């Protein structure tokens with residue numbers, strides 16, 4: 001993986017070409033050799049026909065033909081070698097483009113607000129964006145190949161034809177442009193049917209994800225049949241739209257080819273007049289054969305040019321969709337890095353609507369290296385508090401990080417300041433390594449160790465390169481949570497909000513992961529939301545939430561002053577998890593403050 005992405009303007013396609021200029025240079029050299037070499041084929045075919053004619057007329061003998069065959073084999077060997085090298089470099093170019101685009105896409109995804117991603121349906125946007133990057137990189141690869149295989153080759157064939165008979169060449173070249181014109185007119189249909197198929201695939205992907213992730217829920221609640229039918233509808237819709245799109249793509253090239261080949265009738269008529277001596281120029285058999293062979297290759301190539309337009313158009317559709325996501329995000333290691341600072345929360349409150357104040361009046365401060373625990377009854381507003389730092393909903397009061405009010409930061413500044421790990425780790429259908437690093441250049445092993453998943457990953461079929469998420473192997477809830485935590489630690493921010501990251505872990509693993517978290521977040525402020533309180537004595541401060549009110553203090557202070565917190569802690573120390581009905585429901589909140 002490259003140290004740094006060389007793409008300067010990721011929302012411009014030309015920038016990706018510029019970043020790969022050295023590979024493109026190698027493609028140009030090998031491509032030109034290959035295409036010039038291609039002209040040898042029709043030239044030799046003409047020479048073979050002429051030599052055969054002269055052998056029959058006894059003016060040449062078999063050894064002349066043998067020499068010609070050796071020269072032909074040598075020329076073809078050079079052409080094929082150039083072709084192989086060109087393909088190697090073009091493939092490399094395509095891989096680099098794909099990697100660069102994904103690196104930028106991942107960077108953007110981690111800097112987008114959760115609300116923004118969720119508004120588009122997360123499964124849908126990620127699967128669609130990743131397959132769009134694949135389609136785009138493939139389109140750019142095909143374009144680069146075809147510029148040489150089609151563009152340069154066509155020019156070479158045309159020059160050769162003109163040297164034989166310029167009038168006949170002019171007549172025969174009328175028809176291939178007609179096929180280009182028709183291709184241009186039909187491109188809207190190809191584009192439209194391609195876009196419809198892509199949309200349908202996105203819907204099917206989201207439905208597949210939903211069906212797999214929520215299979216047991218649907219079964220338990222007896223909605224399986226209904227969901228199956230809905231899924232089948234998506235599948236049928238995708239089949240229809242994919243078939244339609246492919247029919248258009250496959251049907252076009254033969255049509256262009258037939259139009260191009262109309263020229264052949266003219267070549268046979270005027271070419272034979274040239275050979276018979278009453279045409280525009282004088283030809284021998286070699287010239288006639290070379291002309292026909294060269295024109296046939298040109299016509300076949302021009303049908304490929306139409307195919308090139310289709311490939312480029314398909315890529316264009318994908319590019320339009322991902323372009324808004326292709327933004328350069330600030331380099332975390334450079335001057336954009338936000339330094340550790342103090343957090344000062346004053347009189348914070350959040351309400352989703354006028355009559356629904358979730359909590360209010362929360363004030364506390366935190367220094368780098370501190371871990372602040374947040375706990376309270378179910379639905380008391382812990383997640384709401386965590387998400388207040390993301391500014392997805394307006395809050396009352398103030399959250400100051402250093403000298404800045406967090407809601408006044410730009411989205412990119414905020415994403416550089418606040419890291420968030422929610423209940424759903426939102427794994428991509430990609431490798432373990434890519435899911436954690438999201439295109440960042442870093443050793444993934446220490447992160448795997450930090451979240452105690454290194455041994456489990458090493459036992460997977462491809463280790464860190466094992467594909468997980470909806471397109472790969474299924475992970476347990478605890479494994480997903482730890483991959484999500486490793487991802488958060490791979491992109492550390494001065495202020496980390498971890499919403500119940502240990503809920504699916506056993507107590508022993510939770511303790512171990514917590515020790516690593518402590519070591520890795522010496523410069524960060526961590527807000528740790530949790531239902532389980534074993535670790536709370538080790539935390540620097542606790543926020544207790546209940547009935548829209550909050551109490552802040554150290555663990556020992558809350559144990560002394562807040563009987564409901566104390567009874568909950570003691571209950572869990574006795575081996576029980578948080579159960580609402582068992583805690584002192586008749587303990588009044590005022591005891592806590």
Ligand SMILES: Nc1ncnc2c1ncn2[C@@H]1O[C@H](COP(=O)(O)OP(=O)(O)OP(=O)(O)O)[C@@H](O)[C@H]1O
Pocket residue numbers: 352358377378379380381382383384385
């Ligand atoms: N986007 C929203 N719009 C309106 N109400 C919301 C929204 N998100 C949460 N709520 C409501 O806010 C209250 C607090 O929810 P929240 O998820 O913050 O609680 P929590 O303490 O994290 O819950 P849990 O213990 O189950 O994780 C709930 O009554 C919930 O219904």
